[in-house]
Amino acid sequence: MSGPVVLTGRGLVGGIAEGEALVTREAVSGWGGVEPRRGRIIESRHELVGQSFAGKVLVFPGAKGSSGWSGMFHMSRLMGSAPAAMVFTTMNTKIALGVVVTHVPAVTDLDRDPFAVIRTGDWLRVDADRGQVIVTPRSR
Amino acid sequence: MSGPVVLTGRGLVGGIAEGEALVTREAVSGWGGVEPRRGRIIESRHELVGQSFAGKVLVFPGAKGSSGWSGMFHMSRLMGSAPAAMVFTTMNTKIALGVVVTHVPAVTDLDRDPFAVIRTGDWLRVDADRGQVIVTPRSR
Amino acid sequence: MRLTDGERAMLDGADGEAVAAAMDLLVRYGEVLGAERLVDTDNVCGANLFGSRHSLVCGSPTPDAAFSEHSLDAPRVLTIPPVRAQSYQLIGPMDTKHWQVQGLPQAEHDEIVASEKYSADHGIHLMNTCTPYQVGNVPVRGEHCAWMESSAVVYVNSVLGARTNVEGRESTGAAMLTGKIPYWGLHLEENRHGTHLVEVTTPVQSNRDWGLLGYWIGEQVQEEGIPVLDGITTTPDLVRLKHFGAAAASSGGVELYHVPGITAEARSVEEAFAGAAPRVRLRYGPDERRAAYERLNGTATDTSVDLVMIGCPHATLGQIRDVVRLLEGRRVHPDSELWVFTPRALRHIAEQNGYAQALEDAGAVLMSDTCPAIGQFLPKGTRVIATDSAKQVHYLPAIMNVQGWFGTLAECVDAAVTGTWQGVQP
């Protein structure tokens, strides 16, 4: 079993949160792609379809789809199903506004490819003040 | 007294008409510039303001003003106040459509400057089939 | 003029007599122009609403007779089929809602309503505005159109890069039935290059600035020029360009202009002139602006204002909201009127937004479909008008024999509220 790995990047929104990683290499759609009651991905062609990000650390490329992206994650926060934190690689206005209104720590521009390092189930500590993601791999 | 002068150019619409020349070096406005009942120029700043072209050969640069130009001369024809013919120097869509719907012989692209040759009151024979304007100067 | 087989067939009656008459008109027109051929168009804006002015001339004709005569210049009465091209009605003589404000008699109203129904039944979209581009007819660069209304022509040619000449009622009537118009003038790339370079050496930012600039340029360029503006430092919006073009198209006959980096066809001054030297070089600075302002205000001496007219060309919702906000907590003076003109489609939204009611509560009226210059109507006894439109102040005094003041929207609303013009030279 290997020890924690630290990825460093740009912290967004601020704060610290911990949780299980939910990893996907596919960008996530907001409107039409997730449902905010349980924070589940509902896009039929998505590899995570049916899974919930509630309380997890969502590790993904970022946002795709319509301009309702931020509104969907905003609603998810209000309904208590938001992710604990977000780690993403591709900046655009949808993900930027989305992390802002979801009020969760987020990190981007990491010094290593997160998809090469993080697996679903790994424990993540996301420190948006220091711009760090500390990865404790799950025992395999 | 000098004899008739012949100007040659491009005949439009077709036909032959004769009448007294009414000459102006100022383009004429249609809508807001003439009134069709008596065929009078009503544009306050125009040098021919108050004068009627009804039955005359209008010798002028051409049409200016709004897109209602042809409609105004069309109406003038219906009300019996149209000019007998038109001789003009500057082509545009307003004058082109205007001569077409006024149904009067017209000539343009003359081989001489009509304003140098024709004076108000001269007798003109406008032959739009041959593209000719025959000018019989009025005795002075 | 060359005709395609399809066009020849139309001329020969393959699609009926009215289409044949329409082609005949286009052929006669095209030959006068010296056009080598026709071009297809699916975007025609014309004016086919007839009231007593037209029917009295023809002895109360049927609508088919009115269209045959006035819109096709046909030699006899023809049965007019539904129009082929996508066709739109421009501004007309009557506000279908506030026609009584215009002082129109019932019989006139009824005649125009019938004329509208005829147009509607023939598939002519009743935009009833001089600003079709504000209500869904937004041509694309290079799109061949056949439009009347000089302020609309100059807008779509310049800002959008569409291609239309200033057409007339008969040519647009014919284009509606055939989907054709002579390939001449501004349909050809080579006729769209700049001729007059205007070096702008004073800031041009407000609607008033753009109206003054347009008016001055129109006077300089008259009927034979395509002005190119150099020195514009702020990005205008639709309202500013709408006022600019309308002014230039009314003081002169400007049908196309270029503002490099803003309008559709020129990225630079050089490109606007297609590499050629300008035929004419002009400079517009503070003196020219002052002179334009004075000329626009040249008919007015009496500061007691009877009518304030906003919305020439027709106003956007944003302009309506501006008037509503300027009027907040105020009322139109008992001796004045405030008329705001907008397309009927936008009045529909303005009503739902409460803007129409707010205007009414303040003593103003939100009108559509027409304007004082086109419809030739003013409040009874009007001697002095005020407006923020260079075009309207250019036309109304001449047409209706009144005095006209020109200034900013705020100055106009103040005049409506106080009854007195207090506009100042910028």
Added chain:
Amino acid sequence: MRLTDGERAMLDGADGEAVAAAMDLLVRYGEVLGAERLVDTDNVCGANLFGSRHSLVCGSPTPDAAFSEHSLDAPRVLTIPPVRAQSYQLIGPMDTKHWQVQGLPQAEHDEIVASEKYSADHGIHLMNTCTPYQVGNVPVRGEHCAWMESSAVVYVNSVLGARTNVEGRESTGAAMLTGKIPYWGLHLEENRHGTHLVEVTTPVQSNRDWGLLGYWIGEQVQEEGIPVLDGITTTPDLVRLKHFGAAAASSGGVELYHVPGITAEARSVEEAFAGAAPRVRLRYGPDERRAAYERLNGTATDTSVDLVMIGCPHATLGQIRDVVRLLEGRRVHPDSELWVFTPRALRHIAEQNGYAQALEDAGAVLMSDTCPAIGQFLPKGTRVIATDSAKQVHYLPAIMNVQGWFGTLAECVDAAVTGTWQGVQP
């Protein structure tokens, strides 16, 4: 992010708490983006109509509370002042006229009507459409805007040369109150150059052609590309480009494209790439078109059609007239529905033109303000839809769990009349 003195003052509360909260949102947002500053905007299109879906979450809040939370992401309920910028409501959840066709209960209707009134009272223009450019909001090249609605963003960026990113509800809510938006992404010239060259080797002429092309390109380009089309030989119009952009913005995240000679910012392929080499070269020919057609029809097996949807994005008057003419002498099948969607301002004209009545007489409905995808509604028991919109056929099956057919307008109207889809691969 640098703030001007004026922006700092707004943030510090000089214009009240709501404006301060709006600035706070913009600052947080701008800092996440890494924007160096804000830019002024007077053209904001957002979505602020709230029904039970939003109010239930917040426990039936007041309209101020709903706006504070959903449109500003403010930490507490604030009194919202009239909006500063010219602001427009985009598409929403409910057709204010035909809400019962949607199956909405009265209470829901009343809630949304109240939400509309709140927006109206705050000076947000109720266009209620995904096509603001079709109802008067026609930005000028270089005009900085803040719009939601990806199909509208891609239209004004590409065709008109306006500058907007794909904004969200909270950023547009904040922009409405402040007249500011982060200066990032497509506001900067350097971010607007092409990345993907698409060589088009098959004719692209009809609406269907443009929809297929857009859909295929979106799939190729996904979220990170600005496609440049080479090989387009005919001039498209607003409807074609509207369908193209909506398709590309829904299958991928295309926010800007260039069609040299047509769209606003590129005269040539070289100019579209600003002299650089394309990052990616793609070719679109008959095989690609066929594949796109098959994918768009990929969810459908059952030819018995329950609903035909026309007007995604919202239809023009010309499109409505086309439907009316295709329906002449025919009726919608008893087992089918035909819904045509258009902005409410244009429905107003369509009603006066008799188009709405003609549709109704044939068994169809002319709807506004919403659409089946956004409002998530279909006729009871719908299993199979058909449409001429690539975007709608992309979304509806996924959102509403139905089968979707895609084809031409004529094929769609035939399906509505016969009840059976008989569209064929072009």
